[in-house]
Amino acid sequence: MAHGDSAPDGDTRFDTQVYAQRLARAAQLTGAAGLDAIVVGTGPDLRYLTGMTADTFERLTALVIPAVGAPRLVTPRLELAAVRDSAIPDLDVTVRDWVDGADPYALALAGLEENSVLAVSDSLPALHLVPLADRLQAPLRLATPVLRELRMIKDDAELAALRTAGAAIDRVHARMGQWLRPGRTEAAVAADIAAAIVAEGHTEAAFVIVGSGPNGADPHHEHSERVIGADDIVVIDIGGPLPIGYNSDCTRTYCFAEPPAEVAQAYAALERAQAASVAAVRPGATAESIDAAGRTLLQEAGLGEHFIHRTGHGIGLSVHEEPYIVAGNTDVLRPGMVFSVEPGVYLPGRWGARIEDIVIVTDDGAEPVNTRPHGLTRLEDDSR
Template sequence: MTRVADVRAATAAAGIDALLLTPGPDLRYVTGYDALPLERLTCLVVPAEGEPFLVVPRLELPAAEHSPAGRLGVEFVAWDETDDPFALVARRLGPVARVGLADRMWAMQSLRFRSALPGAEQVLAGSVLRGLRMRKSPAEVAALREAGAAIDAVHAQVPGLLKAGRTEREVGKDIAEAILAAGHATVDFVIVGSGPNSASPHHELSDRVIQAGDPVVVDIGGQMPSGYCSDSTRTYSVGEPPADFSAYYEVLRRAQEAACAAVRPGVTCEAVDAAAREIIADAGYGEHFIHRTGHGIGLETHEEPYIVAGNTEPLAPGFAFSVEPGIYLAGRHGARIEDIVVCTETGGARLNDRPRGLVEV
């Protein structure tokens, strides 16, 4: 119940009467219950005052009871097919002025809550949960470390999969199988961007045939059985790459190293971004670094904090995020290097250990 109690205290401190958490990362964070997102309402209600309760469809009650939520001592309130679960929540809450809705709540549910609680202002539950979710506990860091080791094991296999004559899709299929074999429960994404496609940061797998001399960006990740995610990018070359590519790849490597070295408590998120961006800009490639330096990671691949200009949030021990600068020459080629980094009491610790230099295969 410790995490539930922390959330209840944070809800009260934020001046919110109750949090309403439907299936998604917020609910899993608070209870450990990875509930199915269905049209039938499942909702953890955390009042600022009073005891929390979990509203579940009766047919989902066994699954909820056998989940980690069943060990928390939270009351389960089952509803039947002819019941109105939104009205049920409203009756149990009584008059409320502000409620926090799960950031990933479906619009159809938020609108039903608006009708059931017409006098309540709706705000995002993330305003309450962000401070708790950003600062990972030792157990969460251990889960992320396990995820990092699993995705590193996949990158170790990539050189054997990249061959001239194979398509990106063929390589991507093999990588997806390797992600599951390495211990992930699901494959979240597989990016294999070859040649000119390496200049597209979120390139989708295509039937392009990989050619000799191609740079290849491989950005991969999945979710472990714990719910915690992996995400790591390495850039490869099928044979000798173009000379100009090799030149800016070294700039990129120095930029990624500088950003990782900048991580320590009290340093702002935007300062970590600047550490990478300044090196790339000074080398003349500033306009080709077209995205933020990183994103938080945990039960979601992308969550707070975001490592980007304008984010003055100071790092604190337990913050976990990617450091992934890139340089992209549209229509020609590109490169990215990405590690997950955790802020510690004294600096930063990388959770990915694969070599960061250009790997020629």
């Protein structure tokens, strides 16, 4: 178990007090939202609140957090090992285990009136949602307003984990010249990168995008058997979770030869746009204003139509979570929010480029957790 707020490398959860504070805050927000209780299924929300990692299949595992009173965990008896590995044994959480043939939904709703106002986490499967709804007279609500408020503002333990993740993925990018070379396939390069991601402290490579030449114009291209060419522009977008569960995500763009003037000019505009969006990050700014800061510069450079996705997404226990940095999102930024800033330029059938950092909203601006150079990085081409 970790000591204090931070988690040593290799640890899978934080100190118990971190989870105790989160559960207390969850109960407070539940009451403030006019709810009697929330039901949290397995996944990132449950891990956030208890440190427990488990999967829900046909058997219900759920954490019930009432506005008043102690939380309780309903879980199949065969999942008790996962409970023991979490912070739950040290928390004020009642565990109600059950065996096949029992009614876990009755256990989940015990102590609640039939007309209780109940909200559920948005990932709870319909397999469990419907039986819960059948037992209540009032319609179920989504617990998203409670859970998003909790998870969107990172505490000190989470920020430390995200900084560690950012430094680890930066070390992988720093070694890119070892693997990324003309004549190799994208898939071969991706396999080497994936191994390096694990070697640098991640539990797995959650994603490895190696987009060379025209494949770089597809933002969600992964990798293929395409042979990388000496004149290619190559987008490398990589990341994964640490043992504690928090994720890295960083994109840099590489080349092997002096790029054509058109590419160099477009990339310079992209670099200015990414810097402008990072510079706009501060408490009180809106999420959409960060998107607009960089997008406006790309539009002025005649590249607006080639920036085809939002500027960023929140990150934590999930690679993509709130807040989303996109036009129309008027959420006001607050210290402790963490998200990507990743504008891109994509020329279909030709080439693409993206620059991505994860940034923390501080009291007076932004703290990037990724510090690798942002320019179009030229690697040595041994084939020339």
